[in-house]
Amino acid sequence: MTDMIIVTKDLVKQFGKFTAVNGLSLQVPAGSIYGFVGPNGAGKTTTMRMLTTLTRPTHGEAWVAGHSVTADPRAVRRAIGYMPDEFGVYDDMRVWEYLDFFAACYDIPENQRKPLISDLLELVDLTHRRDDMVDKLSRGMKQRLSLARTLAHDPSVLILDEPASGLDPRARVEIRELLVELSKMGKTIFFSTHILADVSEICTHIGIIEAGQMIAQGSMNDMRAQLQPHREITVTVKDSDAAALVRSTLESFPGVIGIKDLEPKGGRSLVRIDYSGDDDGVAAMSGAINGAGIAVLGFNEETKDLEAIFMRVTKGIVT
Amino acid sequence: MTPESVSHLQRVLERAARILRIGALVNGALAGLILVLGIIGALRIFPDMFATLHRLLLFNTPGADDATVTGAMLLALLNLSLLLVLGVGALARETWTLAALFALALANLGALIGLGYTLAPLTIAFALYTLYVILRDRIARGAFRPNPVMIKELRGRMRGVRAFVVLTVYLSLMGGFAMLLYLIYSTAGRDPGSAAAGEIGRVLFNGVFAVELLLIIFIAPAFTAGSITGERERQTYDLLRTTLLSNASFVIGKLESALGYVMLLLLAGIPLQAFAFLFGGVSETELLLSLTILVITAITLGTIGIYFSAGNERTLNASVRAYSTTLILLFVVPSVISLILAVLNGFLFGVSGLFPYAPLEAVFVYLSHFLTSINPLAAAVTTQNLLVTQQIAGFYPFTLSVDGTTIPLASPWINFSILYTAAASILLTLTIRAVRNLDERELPHTV
Numbered sequence: 001m002t003d004m005i006i007v008t009k010d011l012v013k014q015f016g017k018f019t020a021v022n023g024l025s026l027q028v029p030a031g032s033i034y035g036f037v038g039p040n041g042a043g044k045t046t047t048m049r050m051l052t053t054l055t056r057p058t059h060g061e062a063w064v065a066g067h068s069v070t071a072d073p074r075a076v077r078r079a080i081g082y083m084p085d086e087f088g089v090y091d092d093m094r095v096w097e098y099l100d101f102f103a104a105c106y107d108i109p110e111n112q113r114k115p116l117i118s119d120l121l122e123l124v125d126l127t128h129r130r131d132d133m134v135d136k137l138s139r140g141m142k143q144r145l146s147l148a149r150t151l152a153h154d155p156s157v158l159i160l161d162e163p164a165s166g167l168d169p170r171a172r173v174e175i176r177e178l179l180v181e182l183s184k185m186g187k188t189i190f191f192s193t194h195i196l197a198d199v200s201e202i203c204t205h206i207g208i209i210e211a212g213q214m215i216a217q218g219s220m221n222d223m224r225a226q227l228q229p230h231r232e233i234t235v236t237v238k239d240s241d242a243a244a245l246v247r248s249t250l251e252s253f254p255g256v257i258g259i260k261d262l263e264p265k266g267g268r269s270l271v272r273i274d275y276s277g278d279d280d281g282v283a284a285m286s287g288a289i290n291g292a293g294i295a296v297l298g299f300n301e302e303t304k305d306l307e308a309i310f311m312r313v314t315k316g317i318v319t
Numbered sequence: 320m321t322p323e324s325v326s327h328l329q330r331v332l333e334r335a336a337r338i339l340r341i342g343a344l345v346n347g348a349l350a351g352l353i354l355v356l357g358i359i360g361a362l363r364i365f366p367d368m369f370a371t372l373h374r375l376l377l378f379n380t381p382g383a384d385d386a387t388v389t390g391a392m393l394l395a396l397l398n399l400s401l402l403l404v405l406g407v408g409a410l411a412r413e414t415w416t417l418a419a420l421f422a423l424a425l426a427n428l429g430a431l432i433g434l435g436y437t438l439a440p441l442t443i444a445f446a447l448y449t450l451y452v453i454l455r456d457r458i459a460r461g462a463f464r465p466n467p468v469m470i471k472e473l474r475g476r477m478r479g480v481r482a483f484v485v486l487t488v489y490l491s492l493m494g495g496f497a498m499l500l501y502l503i504y505s506t507a508g509r510d511p512g513s514a515a516a517g518e519i520g521r522v523l524f525n526g527v528f529a530v531e532l533l534l535i536i537f538i539a540p541a542f543t544a545g546s547i548t549g550e551r552e553r554q555t556y557d558l559l560r561t562t563l564l565s566n567a568s569f570v571i572g573k574l575e576s577a578l579g580y581v582m583l584l585l586l587a588g589i590p591l592q593a594f595a596f597l598f599g600g601v602s603e604t605e606l607l608l609s610l611t612i613l614v615i616t617a618i619t620l621g622t623i624g625i626y627f628s629a630g631n632e633r634t635l636n637a638s639v640r641a642y643s644t645t646l647i648l649l650f651v652v653p654s655v656i657s658l659i660l661a662v663l664n665g666f667l668f669g670v671s672g673l674f675p676y677a678p679l680e681a682v683f684v685y686l687s688h689f690l691t692s693i694n695p696l697a698a699a700v701t702t703q704n705l706l707v708t709q710q711i712a713g714f715y716p717f718t719l720s721v722d723g724t725t726i727p728l729a730s731p732w733i734n735f736s737i738l739y740t741a742a743a744s745i746l747l748t749l750t751i752r753a754v755r756n757l758d759e760r761e762l763p764h765t766v
Contacts, residue, residue, distance in 0.1 A: 052561050054560055065322065067322060074325045074563060075322035075326045077561055078320065078321070079322050082557075082558075088553055088554045088556075090471075090553070091553075093471070093474070093475060101470070102562060104467030105467050105559065106562055107462065153563075
């Protein structure tokens with residue numbers, strides 16, 4: 001088992017009578033890109049605020065990089081870079097001053113700040129805007145600058161709240177690429193989003209939260225396996241005779257749960273096989289069809305997309 | 320720095336601040352004790368109480384026994400304020416704290432040798448021990464630095480032409496005002512150096528001082544009232560809280576930058592005040608004392624502003640509360656109470672007073688004196704009056720009308736300075752607590 005860099009145990013946050021987070025247990029492996037997904041109001045931001053020491057849990061405990069968020073918040077702050085969902089603008093600041101200020105807040109000595117700022121600006125591709133005022137930047141640039149800020153003290157974990165919200169498609173892709181880049185540099189990236197395309201594109205792990213509770217989490221592969229009790233394999237053949245042959249060949253194949261003819265498409269016949277076996281089984285199945293001398297035009301496994309998974313596990317409870 | 324050394328540094332700094340807070344409490348307790356003993360002495364229960372206290376507390380200081388005892392109490396109060404401020408400074412890792420700790424120890428050593436102030440070793444011990452705690456630790460020693468918030472704020476404030484224009488407009492208005500005063504008061508035949516010319520000098524000096532004071536009263540709370548709420552409103556506050564910036568650094572940095580600008584305005588106005596020297600009639604002591612009053616007023620009112628800024632969610636609320644507190648404290652309370660006191664005073668202790676009891680009259684005198692010291696303008700006017708008419712800038716005896724005995728009074732600027740410094744240091748400590756409390760009782764954050 002890999003090391004967990006963020007661990008929460010029965011985390012609860014109540015605001016008066018309202019329970020925003022209700023017994024959340026979260027595990028983020030070191031080095032992962034962890035997508036924290038859930039409907040609006042599910043408790044994503046509150047969870048992140050507890051992990052970043054901005055708000056204290058009512059019950060339960062959370063550790064980031066081995067430090068307790070309640071007992072040693074300063075050590076946690078040293079270990080994380082946090083980007084909230086709104087960009088805090090200082091209206092009378094230049095880009096380099098913005099980074100310089102936050103670097104100073106992280107106790108980076110003055111003589112190290114200048115080269116650091118150059119590196120950070122280069123990383124987020126803002127070197128040419130170094131002397132511009134922060135509030136003149138586009139939203140995408142601000143988001144990138146914000147990301148550069150979270151990196152000033154070389155944290156091991158980045159906690160990003162909706163890093164791609166409100167960005168145009170191009171800026172979104174840029175941020176996504178930047179996150180992958182940072183992950184390659186060894187950072188753990190924990191980010192919340194409701195854009196599932198981002199998650200399926202870059203995440204290695206996913207956690208789905210609803211009504212303050214974790215309803216599913218794990219690596220992307222595990223999640224897919226866990227949420228799909230059986231595989232669906234579609235075999236495309238030339239005509240209905242071939243389809244009948246496929247049926248008879250696979251009827252007694254171990255692990256096959258059901259076989260069904262689909263509507264022919266473009267003059268070709270399609271057969272769908274529900275199968276509960278593993279990868280070796282799928283390969284054996286393909287071999288069996290070929291062994292029966294059937295001319296196969298296509299043999300592919302339907303992967304359910306993340307949206308289907310998400311719709312299946314969430315119940316639509318919004319607090 | 321690693322996360323572990325961050326926690327270690329925090330522990331060292333908190334320890335240093337705790338030592339200084341204990342030192343402040345000890346000084347406060349001693350000041351209270353001297354006050355109680357002084358009251359017992361004033362009631363003449365023990366006839367030689369003041370003489371004994373004088374020998375015990377300030378053995379090397381000449382002067383009336385009761386006045387020196389009051390002086391010892393004021394010194395303890397001053398030490399209390401300075402230790403409190405330095406405690407916050409240590410938490411905020413302000414470089415000046417280290418120098419100031421050393422200076423405080425030196426000044427107390429001076430008071431011990433020069434005045435025979437026997438309580439000085441306590442403060443020296445607290446200051447030096449704190450220095451030792453900080454300096455022996457390699458991480459803590461290296462952690463003291465210029466305040467990042469102050470640098471950020473001053474960069475913003477002094478950028479472009481705005482700061483320059485504000486300063487120019489301010490000086491032009493002040494210059495115009497001084498010119499107007501001169502034109503009104505100057506008539507032919509008043510040669511430089513003559514008594515009449517001295518009068519012009521005095522009017523100029525007082526006029527410029529009054530305008531600067533008013534300016535401070537209106538600017539200082541405004542500069543600071545929005546400083547913390549502004550960060551909340553711009554949603555930059557959470558960013559700062561997830562950095563290693565401590566609450567103390569944040570508050571001190573905000574205060575430093577706001578006061579820095581006010582100080583710039585004050586310093587720029589000095590040449591105008593100094594014009595009065597051309598006409599004579601104003602002494603350097605007056606200039607120094609007036610500057611002291613202005614600077615201390617600015618610091619304390621700035622602290623009131625930042626206190627309300629820490630305890631409120633919105634700048635508007637913070638400003639309204641800071642201004643109302645300032646105005647009530649500065650004008651309403653002193654004027655109402657001194658009116659009541661004046662009436663009662665004549666009624667009870669006058670020539671045919673109803674209640675000719677000396678200790679009670681003394682209490683009344685001290686109360687009205689205290690009220691004078693709350694308002695910077697009243698304190699300045701009284702101080703100047705004493706200085707001009709009796710050449711007194713320190714302690715002086717006041718004769719009670721009931722039985723002709725004398726009680727010691729300090730020139731109002733002394734009470735004012737110590738009172739305001741104490742208020743500022745306590746407010747500063749409370750502000751940092753308020754910032755923490757507001758973080759704790761946080762509202763639900765909707766996505």
